[in-house]
Amino acid sequence: MTRKQRRLTMIGGSLAVLAIAAALVLNAMRDSIVFFSTPSMAAERHVPPGKRFRLGGLVQPGSLVRGDNLAVNFSVADGSMTLPVVYKGILPDLFREGQGVVAEGALDASGVFKADTVLAKHDETYMPKDVADALKKQGHWKDDYGAKPGATAASAPAQGTSK
């Protein structure tokens, strides 16, 4: 092999690996990315049943019903729309009525959101960032969400929690 051939082999090999990596990324981008919606955004976009997305909003006060065997029903509201959610499992430590929640799953044929994961990725104002931004955008942000325990100083460090 000459010097030039060796170099070409190297460059060819590198390009091949990069091409494979790029193809993998593009393929994964198509299938495995989940969008975030509030109930009204989900209605606007006519999300088809079975399409996975992340639903965010406030847990509607008084909507939480615990069934047998850890089955849970609750509604997620964003001020203008509500969406019923069913979930089976243990709710995270910081799940509370009237506070923010993000659930991942898909709508079923009857328009009920079947969640397989309920996240409580909050800061200490009990408001997930995505939810807070979406609510602010729709003008439903109330400053008193921020007046929860311990959130007095503006420099309060955000608090990570469990999922």
Add this chain to the structure above:
Amino acid sequence: MIAEAGHYALVLALALALIQSSVPILGARWGDHALMNVARSTALAQLLFVAASFTALVMLHVVSDFSVVNVFENSHSMKPLLYKITGVWGNHEGSMLLWVSILALFGGLVAAFGNNLPLSLRAHVLAVQGWIAAAFYLFILVTSNPFLRIASPPIEGRDLNPVLQDIGLAVHPPMLYLGYVGFSISFSFAVAALIEGRIDAAWARWVRPWTLVAWIFLTLGIAMGSYWAYYELGWGGWWFWDPVENASLMPWLAGTALLHSAVVMEKRNALKVWTILLSILTFSLSLLGTFLVRSGVLTSVHAFATDPARGVFILLILCLFIGGSLSLYAWRASALKQGGLFAPVSREGALVLNNLFLTSACATVFIGTLYPLALEVLTGDKISVGAPFFNLTFGPLFVPLLVAMPFAPLLAWKRGDLFGAAQRLTAAGIAALVAIAVLFAWTYGGATLAPLAIGLAVFVIGGALSDLAERMGLFRVPFGIAMRRGRGLPRATWGTALAHAGIGVALIGIVCETTGNSEYIGTMQPRDVASVAGYRLKLDEITQRQGPNFREMIAQFTVTLDGETLQVMMPSKRNFTTRGSSTTEAALLTRGASQLYISLGDINAEGAIAVRIYHKPLVLLIWWGPVLMAFGGLLSLSDRRLRVGAPKPAKAARALQPAE
């Protein structure tokens, strides 16, 4: 008084860093030895002052001086002493102070032990360290000063985030930072080489031990963080592809590539330009990680900071250092002489392949981490890129890497014999095929990929062992001679084999954990029994207890296997009154490398409690693997070759260049 002293020491450290970053460069330019030696003394003095500053902050936390904002916000007088100390770096300001302290520590180590470096190289390296240090001192003093006072001091503090009140906080961040920041040394060496326009095999010899130290700590830090998340977050996951985890994985991938390319450069004087680029990229990714975690641009488990001023400041540092070093690279890299040539099938070729796959894998993690941020900025759409994305990109890229890994140490430098290497791997290959066949038969109808992945892991471990056996002449010469040869092998050879085997061990753990889990999720009354994977867990009672700064509800389970009582497990749920938040303390029962895992949910009106019980087969291998890798790294580090013989002048090294 202590706070002011700490603040003052930090300002002095900044002044010293500014001197360290300018005077030695002038000295190197003018060839003035005295000025170049300034680098050494300032680096040591800087370490002294920043250590004093850090000690001051620790003392403030220990004595619970709530007139200091940082202590007030993150401490509580009732908190146990250990958490008072670890709480120092459980918040933004303190963790940045730890960051610069470790940076100064590495600078000090180079100054103290770098006597065999050429004077101008040491001056340049320490000057670059000085630039980084100065930037971060400024960042702390301007935006994140931990020594600020409150005008009217409160009586009690606001307590540390309960999730962080754990022994994991004592170990994980310092380890991780020793890794992250340790890569600053190879960065400084790379920039110094570019400034000097001179680089040779001796350079790689100086850089390799520092890179190895950083890599060992980063490996342990990531593994430790993963185990911490596993037992603390209460749902048994050990890797979430969370942006913050990715931020530590990217420097690890690039650093691993750097370790391997530095070997090529040291032994064969090739891949110089690439090694320099990798050094720059690795530390750039460390800086990117610091930016992602510290700027609050992500909301994730670790996002403590939410102040945009900080984000912009770190972004500026990031652009300055990454942009600056890459421009310098573009300008000067062509001045570096190219080294020895090699055939595609050779040890060098295999290491290039390793680098290709590691950097491509790193690039996919980079895209998966930053794409959602970019998309949100550009279109406002919010997306989440989670495990499915990384399983589809990162996974397939690691498979060829692992298949090729056992071959590399068996190939000769310059021109290798692939067929010969394959012959020597026959035993490992057969072991892998047997493992696949047995697992297919055993888990008939189960996941198809799992047996293949285990087979790959067996191949990797078998390959590492065959390499050792081959070198020792095991089964060919009498056992005693083989053992003697084994002792005589360079420690780096043992290190390589152990580190490579560690990857296989971790892979077995990962596959078993993801496919072989059994779980029970339900509500239990006292005296109820749950069965998981043959174990019977009886809930004896639920009790309440008052801890130092929390109340906890403890459930007591008795675990039996085949009628034999094994142990009592006590998972609990803690309620921290000061912050009004609760944490779940999982209980773990270790059987060999497998674990039973119980975490609690809420208690309902009838006194029944929600429980999650997992049986995780061979889960501990996930962390034993990295520990084995780190141990391999440590063995390599203790190799004679790295301790002596490094201070070879460039000319001698050049004479070793092969005739091509």
